Amino acid sequence: MTARQTSSEAYAVATERMAVRIVSLLLIVAAVSVFVLWSANPTGSGSETTFALFLAVDLVAIAMISYVERSVSEQGSIGRAPLIAGCCFVLVLVVAGIYLL
């Protein structure tokens, strides 16, 4: 086994570990958002907005999980820019949702 192969495998393992961490975090975010959206009082118009915002958080988290898994599978690396953009988007939605709670 050459040094180059060893380095490549080490990179793949590191990427895989990073992906597991990102996906775990996103799963937690998705689970919390699902819990919050079903806990909101479903009658007022403000709570409808909260429901919608946390549903959007859930969907964005799912999209990011798919992106991470696809990137690892196709390229063996994960692009930073889409992840940062997705995290910012989730953050804005969560803050807006909490503000309306």
Added chain:
Amino acid sequence: MEATGEDSQQEGKVENENGGLVARTLSWFDSRLGLSYQLLRPAPQYSINPFYWLGALATIAFVIQGVTGGIMLLYYVPNPTQAYATTQYIFQNVSNGTFLETIHLYTAYAMIMLAFMHMMRGYFVSVHKKPRELMWVVGMVMGFVTLGFGFTGYLLPWTIVSKSATDVGIGMMGALPQPLASSLTFLIVGSGTDSGELLRFYDLHVFVLPAVLLVLLVVKMYMLESHGVSEPTNGVESLPPKKRRLIPIFPDVSFYLVELAALFGAAVILISVIFPLGLPPEYSAALAGQYVAQPDWYFLWIYQILKISAFEEAGLPIALSVVTLIFIALVLLPFIDRGKTRNIRDRMMYVTLGAIFVAEVAVLAVWGYRTPGMAITDETAFLVLGGTALLVTLVSVVAYRAVFGGLRVFAKSRGSQGVPSVTASSSAPKPAPSKSAAVWTSGIFVVLLTAGAFFIGESINQVVSLVLGATAVLPSLTLSLAGLSLTVVGTLYFLYRLDLGSGAIRRRVRAFEIGWKE
């Protein structure tokens, strides 16, 4: 010694068992559910692009429609006396009812817009060519069914807006040729009573159209599976090997679709949050007289055509025939545009026609939205529609010149080899001019002369009015002069084109050196 299939599978399993948590989890599901079994053909890497999946997004919108519509069916009663009350109940009393209604409407809008984008993208990259002609025809029928969803669903809340607009639509059917008019009216309205009409619309919207769309979807998916994803217009050879490789439907393409679907869902939800739907007043005969009926945005372009003075009253059958001809031409496009090339560079005429169609539909829709109930004079219609077509054509000519450095109105396969090139040396033998190119150029020249005569007449009229003190004609005068200028520029350009053989103008006016290229 060669490894057998079983050996390879065994190796794969061992590899997966040594992989990370995600790989092992996927492998576990894969081995139990057979997800990686090649039921569907793999897709090329270059298809990992949202423009390749506009139809899939429209299908996702259809699924969301099904889910939200199914929930609303639990409360809705298709009867004129209860339709509005039950819709109002959904808005006010059902959990997240307003959100549900808003999502249902906005995904319907998204579905129509995505279907239109899917069609136009297919038109521009020529997916309708051999062997996908019937896929195009089926797709067009699916597009009509999608519009049918919009038309039938619009009436169901029984509001003043929806009922008035639907009545106008049904009234227009009377202008169609008689056997067709009575059959269509009977199919849609039934006995003619309000309850009969609502029940028919409900049946069509909830049972008939979804069933038809599902059948057509299966047929189209089968054909897609048979022919595969369409190749890039420049051919697969133009792509790097990495883009050409095939990727399996599971997990790569599936994950990409999940990604697109989730982002699409999130976008629709956010738009629903920012612009929540309100319920207009209930329909009543008394209120209907005070309200200006106007269709939803996707029918506004047709509505605007029908408002042109020439198409009113006796001219209505002509207008309906024009609209019907546009639809027929779209359906039969694969049998009209029969050139073999798919390269945009060689399809200037069809690309320009497509761009004119999109621009005219957009202009008519916005115009219709801004002028509800107002009749449009023939002159204004000619000015706006003709001006839009002329402008798009000029932009197209300039864009082709800038991007490709030359013009190819007709594809090589249709005999453009006879078109002379400006860049060719004068000593080179001059090929015979293409007959179709000459006809095309002369046709445009006649149109330009007609437009020139019209704009000159209009400008003189406006100047006379201005001299007599009517300052309100200034905008019209500006438009007429702008139209006249464009016509003059176009006429000069085409004079030059007709002079390509002798080169007399070309030698003197270097700025106009735009020519045919082999």
